[in-house]
Amino acid sequence: DAKTTQPTSMDCAEGRAANLPCNHSTISGNEYVYWYRQIHSQGPQYIIHGLKNNETNEMASLIITEDRKSSTLILPHATLRDTAVYYCIVGSNDYKLSFGAGTTVTVRA
Amino acid sequence: DVKVTQSSRYLVKRTGEKVFLECVQDMDHENMFWYRQDPGLGLRLIYFSYDVKMKEKGDIPEGYSVSREKKERFSLILESASTNQTSMYLCASSARLAGNEQFFGPGTRLTVL
Numbered sequence: 001d002a003k004t005t006q007p008t009s010m011d012c013a014e015g016r017a018a019n020l021p022c023n024h025s026t027i028s029g030n031e032y033v034y035w036y037r038q039i040h041s042q043g044p045q046y047i048i049h050g051l052k053n054n055e056t057n058e059m060a061s062l063i064i065t066e067d068r069k070s071s072t073l074i075l076p077h078a079t080l081r082d083t084a085v086y087y088c089i090v091g092s093n094d095y096k097l098s099f100g101a102g103t104t105v106t107v108r109a
Numbered sequence: 110d111v112k113v114t115q116s117s118r119y120l121v122k123r124t125g126e127k128v129f130l131e132c133v134q135d136m137d138h139e140n141m142f143w144y145r146q147d148p149g150l151g152l153r154l155i156y157f158s159y160d161v162k163m164k165e166k167g168d169i170p171e172g173y174s175v176s177r178e179k180k181e182r183f184s185l186i187l188e189s190a191s192t193n194q195t196s197m198y199l200c201a202s203s204a205r206l207a208g209n210e211q212f213f214g215p216g217t218r219l220t221v222l
Contacts, residue, residue: 043199043213097209099151
């Protein structure tokens with residue numbers, strides 16, 4: 001599976017959009033981009049995934065560049081409850097999820 | 110919403126004890142997974158099951174076994190607990206093997222003394 005690169009940490013103001021970048025320059029054609037988050041002392045939570053097209057659901061939007069070498073997760077209106085570690089994962093359509101270190105996002109009031 | 114529950118949030122056991130960790134999901138998912146999470150190592154897959162009575166080894170199966178007698182329940186067994194099995198154990202389920210939209214339980218923090 002392709003590896004991903006994410007910033008170690010970022011801060012965001014409550015109520016503002018949070019844009020979380022992820023680089024995956026070695027992604028192959030059949031690999032998806034998945035985003036999960038893990039709030040302290042809880043299990044990971046699935047957020048969204050995509051292959052080529054941009055995706056949106058009730059939690060977030062996923063923007064994938066045309067060459068698929070990078071993507072951005074957008075939390076449109078961050079709240080304090082969005083403080084978590086966010087994981088960008090690239091993988092084919094199977095069961096294997098490889099969680100790296102992720103980005104620690106702190107939403108500040 | 111999918112609900113995945115784990116039998117205990119915290120568990121303390123002694124070296125050599127047999128330990129059972131239970132996981133139940135209520136969405137009729139075919140696939141279930143057991144991971145452990147350790148600082149600096151991320152999540153590592155121990156075992157997964159794609160059907161009742163079916164199981165496959167993940168990346169770190171040594172020292173563990175699993176049981177899936179019913180679709181909704183997946184058990185992780187530590188035959189003889191050791192201190193290096195002190196960890197956070199996470200169960201997950203998904204609707205199909207093709208697809209990584211996995212739903213996780215809250216985790217069990219196991220301490221082996």
